[in-house]
Amino acid sequence: MKLLESLRNLLGDDVVLTGEHIPEKARSDASRTGRQLPMAYIRPRTVEEVSTTLRLCNSFRNPVVVQGGLTGLAGGANPDDQSIVIAMELLTGIQEIDTVAGTMTVMCGTVLEVAQQAAEVHGFRLPIDLGARGSCHIGGNLATNAGGIRVISSGMTRNNVLGLEAVLADGTVVSSLNRMEKNNCGYDLKQLFIGSEGTLGIITRAVIKLEPLPTHQVTALCALDGFDAVLTLLSQARKGVTGLSAFELMWGPFFRFSSRAIGVRTFETDCPFAVIIEQSGETTCMEELLGRMLEEEVISDALIAKSEAERDRFWLIREGLALTEFPDLIEFDVSLPMTVHDRYVTEVSAALNENLPDIHISAFGHVADGNIHLCVSAGTIDNHLKGWIADIVYDGVRKYQGSISAEHGIGTLKRAYLSYSRNVAEINLMRSIKRTLDPNGILNPGKII
Numbered sequence: 001m002k003l004l005e006s007l008r009n010l011l012g013d014d015v016v017l018t019g020e021h022i023p024e025k026a027r028s029d030a031s032r033t034g035r036q037l038p039m040a041y042i043r044p045r046t047v048e049e050v051s052t053t054l055r056l057c058n059s060f061r062n063p064v065v066v067q068g069g070l071t072g073l074a075g076g077a078n079p080d081d082q083s084i085v086i087a088m089e090l091l092t093g094i095q096e097i098d099t100v101a102g103t104m105t106v107m108c109g110t111v112l113e114v115a116q117q118a119a120e121v122h123g124f125r126l127p128i129d130l131g132a133r134g135s136c137h138i139g140g141n142l143a144t145n146a147g148g149i150r151v152i153s154s155g156m157t158r159n160n161v162l163g164l165e166a167v168l169a170d171g172t173v174v175s176s177l178n179r180m181e182k183n184n185c186g187y188d189l190k191q192l193f194i195g196s197e198g199t200l201g202i203i204t205r206a207v208i209k210l211e212p213l214p215t216h217q218v219t220a221l222c223a224l225d226g227f228d229a230v231l232t233l234l235s236q237a238r239k240g241v242t243g244l245s246a247f248e249l250m251w252g253p254f255f256r257f258s259s260r261a262i263g264v265r266t267f268e269t270d271c272p273f274a275v276i277i278e279q280s281g282e283t284t285c286m287e288e289l290l291g292r293m294l295e296e297e298v299i300s301d302a303l304i305a306k307s308e309a310e311r312d313r314f315w316l317i318r319e320g321l322a323l324t325e326f327p328d329l330i331e332f333d334v335s336l337p338m339t340v341h342d343r344y345v346t347e348v349s350a351a352l353n354e355n356l357p358d359i360h361i362s363a364f365g366h367v368a369d370g371n372i373h374l375c376v377s378a379g380t381i382d383n384h385l386k387g388w389i390a391d392i393v394y395d396g397v398r399k400y401q402g403s404i405s406a407e408h409g410i411g412t413l414k415r416a417y418l419s420y421s422r423n424v425a426e427i428n429l430m431r432s433i434k435r436t437l438d439p440n441g442i443l444n445p446g447k448i449i
């Protein structure tokens with residue numbers, strides 16, 4: 001019996017979509033680099049249906065691509081026309097919020113924002129937050145080990161997961177839904193799946209730690225004249241601000257472009273750097289810090305949000321949605337030692353400008369975590385030119401011993417550069433873990449390694 005027939009027999013026609021019933025969105029994640037529709041689009045309603053799908057695909061040696069909210073930016077969820085997509089969109093729901101332990105057990109197709117809101121109803125904050133919150137799934141966040149704007153206070157996604165359940169390539173369900181902070185019984189299996197981009201198993205459920213919901217929040221937008229001043233402000237904020245929950249840097253050209261694009265007026269004069277700094281909790285120390293930093297001329301100007309609407313306007317500038325209007329926008333997501341950030345941006349911009357004087361380069365990022373986002377557009381360009389741009393960006397990362405992917409993962413788009421940030425022994429170990437968990441290589445083939 002053929003694979004599709006077997007899947008239909010066991011799962012039903014409403015779960016196994018083919019032909020014109022496959023949604024267009026299945027072609028690509030948010031990198032817009034995927035071109036093909038999969039052979040079939042499976043929407044399991046239960047963990048058992050995920051297991052059945054994988055068991056069959058494994059016995060037919062058929063490639064499988066997991067799709068979450070499709071907001072990934074590394075091409076990780078892109079299928080080809082021979083693969084079966086397993087879409088997690090129906091595996092949703094909060095299974096439990098334990099208000100004593102401060103944990104949430106959640107199905108992995110749940111949209112991040114839905115999980116955040118559920119936590120808030122119980123007086124908690126989910127420590128994972130990113131711009132794509134309205135579409136990305138908890139499963140996608142785990143599979144990419146998402147970063148975002150709370151890393152400075154809460155760490156990456158992997159720091160906030162206590163347990164998870166994953167389905168292996170052969171259909172085995174490994175339920176490791178630990179709810180305790182302390183559990184040293186052997187290898188920490190969950191960490192294998194977190195950040196594995198759908199190549200080692202399908203994550204179906206997770207236990208996530210919750211934080212107290214802050215009662216006060218203060219958000220300020222600061223103008224700075226030099227990168228040394230940015231580093232001084234960051235080190236003073238780390239020492240002097242309790243509950244520092246965001247420190248986001250925007251290089252001047254991006255700050256001007258994004259503010260103008262959304263019509264938000266801020267400082268009277270142009271500034272080479274702007275920082276959004278946020279404190280959650282007791283708020284007086286932030287105001288004291290800003291007063292002192294103004295006096296010491298570390299910052300040249302500062303605006304403190306007086307309302308939620310004003311705070312949202314600051315964050316809208318940082319989110320830079322206007323960038324999506326650029327044709328063939330390439331979004332790089334690198335991490336580097338903090339002290340070289342400005343040197344790196346200057347050197348890469350100069351190298352790109354030399355050959356492409358009209359190129360648009362926006363730089364911003366979660367700088368306190370070492371993370372810079374570089375968004376580059378040179379108009380509508382071919383793959384050769386895109387490769388040339390990537391070579392320049394990643395050569396700089398290699399030079400400063402940084403990471404070619406701070407947050408978004410490797411997917412297909414950065415695979416060729418993996419050796420810039422991982423050594424041979426590390427890559428060989430990754431390959432042997434992959435072979436052990438997925439001996440037939442059916443899970444997201446061609447991604448990461």
Ligand SMILES: Cc1cc2nc3c(=O)[nH]c(=O)nc-3n(C[C@H](O)[C@H](O)[C@H](O)COP(=O)(O)OP(=O)(O)OC[C@H]3O[C@@H](n4cnc5c(N)ncnc54)[C@H](O)[C@@H]3O)c2cc1C
Nearest residue numbers: 068069070071072076131137139140141143147198203407
């Ligand atoms: C506007 C915008 C802002 C963003 N901001 C940030 C940011 O600040 N920080 C950040 O880290 N990222 C950011 N991203 C990237 C993206 O949102 C994250 O990578 C997110 O975690 C992806 O989740 P998803 O559900 O959309 O995953 P998808 O795009 O569907 O998939 C991503 C990868 O995970 C795999 N996968 C998905 N679900 C599962 C599962 N249940 N089990 C196993 N594998 C799975 C897929 O196969 C693929 O390899 C942003 C993206 C956009 C569009």
